[in-house]
Amino acid sequence: MEYKTTKEYAKNLDRKDTLAKYRNQFHIPLQKNGEEYIYFCGNSLGLQPKKTKEYVDQEIIDWANLGVEGHLNAKNPWLPYHEFLSSGYANLLGAKASEVIAMNTLTVNLHLMMISFYNPTKEKFKIIIESDAFPSDIYAVESQIRLHNLDINKSLIKIKPREGETVIRIQDIENLIEKEGDKTTLILLGGVNYYTGQVFEMKKITEQAQKKNIKVGFDLAHAIGNIRLNLHKWGVDFAVWCSYKYLNSGPGSIGGAYIHEKHHSAHLPRLCGWWGHNKDDRFKMPKKFNPIQTAEGWQLSNPPILSLAAIRSSLSIFDEVSMEKLIVKSKNQSKYLRDLLKTINTERIEIITPEDSGCQTSIRVKYGNKLLYEKISEEGIIADWREPDVIRIAPVPLYNSYLDIYKFYKILHKLIK
Ligand SMILES: *Cc1c(COP(=O)(O)O)cnc(C)c1O
Numbered sequence: 001m002e003y004k005t006t007k008e009y010a011k012n013l014d015r016k017d018t019l020a021k022y023r024n025q026f027h028i029p030l031q032k033n034g035e036e037y038i039y040f041c042g043n044s045l046g047l048q049p050k051k052t053k054e055y056v057d058q059e060i061i062d063w064a065n066l067g068v069e070g071h072l073n074a075k076n077p078w079l080p081y082h083e084f085l086s087s088g089y090a091n092l093l094g095a096k097a098s099e100v101i102a103m104n105t106l107t108v109n110l111h112l113m114m115i116s117f118y119n120p121t122k123e124k125f126k127i128i129i130e131s132d133a134f135p136s137d138i139y140a141v142e143s144q145i146r147l148h149n150l151d152i153n154k155s156l157i158k159i160k161p162r163e164g165e166t167v168i169r170i171q172d173i174e175n176l177i178e179k180e181g182d183k184t185t186l187i188l189l190g191g192v193n194y195y196t197g198q199v200f201e202m203k204k205i206t207e208q209a210q211k212k213n214i215k216v217g218f219d220l221a222h223a224i225g226n227i228r229l230n231l232h233k234w235g236v237d238f239a240v241w242c243s244y245k246y247l248n249s250g251p252g253s254i255g256g257a258y259i260h261e262k263h264h265s266a267h268l269p270r271l272c273g274w275w276g277h278n279k280d281d282r283f284k285m286p287k288k289f290n291p292i293q294t295a296e297g298w299q300l301s302n303p304p305i306l307s308l309a310a311i312r313s314s315l316s317i318f319d320e321v322s323m324e325k326l327i328v329k330s331k332n333q334s335k336y337l338r339d340l341l342k343t344i345n346t347e348r349i350e351i352i353t354p355e356d357s358g359c360q361t362s363i364r365v366k367y368g369n370k371l372l373y374e375k376i377s378e379e380g381i382i383a384d385w386r387e388p389d390v391i392r393i394a395p396v397p398l399y400n401s402y403l404d405i406y407k408f409y410k411i412l413h414k415l416i417k
Helices: 007-016 020-025 052-073 081-093 106-117 135-147 170-183 202-211 305-321 323-342 371-378 402-416
Strands: 100-102 126-130 156-159 184-190 215-219 238-241 256-259 349-351 361-365 384-386 390-393
Touching (some): 007 402, 106 238, 106 256, 126 170, 170 184, 170 202, 184 202, 323 349, 323 402, 371 390
Parallel strands (some): 215 238
Antiparallel strands (some): 349 361
């Protein structure tokens, strides 16, 4: 173990890293003293790719020069602009291009999907969710239940880790599906839990749930651009995501939705808008809504092109590097981080993320208050703190080096000693 705790070892890992060159394609924020921050917050807001400016400028320029004509005559015409993102997204999600659509923001998409996929009846009306799901997801689900005039206490099942444990066992999810399946109509989980970093076994959960005629949706905010996804093959009914975390597409940039093709022409309830209408006669302004028979049919409005441009820039990097290579590096980086952390006093910190998860490692600070987090921040580390006692660290294979991880370890080690 000892040899790993040297700076030379970290530098050597960087020298051997074939993806190391991509760091230079991102803007790394600088401290007041001119040094780069150690940025471990890609799970919250990914860094800006340098070429994103070019992509956004192109649309700014075309807008200046062409005005409304840009819809058809821009270098990248705005009318079909969202279609330029479909294959990139499809690759990341393991979906068909027709199953994905860049639109709205995550929580909005979650609502739109629940309008289509949460159709409670007298017998089958419950939703299963993680007890520590991201609050927005809980608010969304509860408000959907209320929208159907149902009682949240009777309709929402929050699955928890066992007493004394921090992550949910797959066995417990399966048991719950077995026990509550007949009354449950929807299961909604994060692909990766935002707090613990736990990766859910999406394939298994989907299979189990669908045997009980339960619809399955995943919130992929922390999964897309992070772990391998195979939504189509797994038969997942729907998924939603945002593009500003691992996808590096800028603050508040628009998200997306995946809808399995088996639902495209089914007559599901949905909220409609003109951008979801059949492209052939959309501009004839017909009175009757006729949805596009792909995921595009769920669009409401014409999308923000500047945001799509930033996403397009980012997806071009993922296309070039490939998820497979990123995952290999991410696993190596996580393992390196864990090995280093194991040499630190375990009375003070505990890793709560299971091994072999994605980029994120959540570290519980024992008897902790926020002080340790504040101290590492003063030392130039950008991580984040989640109440009551967790520091989340996410080395991102596109722009974090092994040296970043080493420096973090040294600082933490010093502070805990
Ligand atoms: C980041 C995140 C969100 C954020 O939702 P927005 O609608 O994009 O503001 C929602 N859910 C989860 C699980 C997240 O991680």
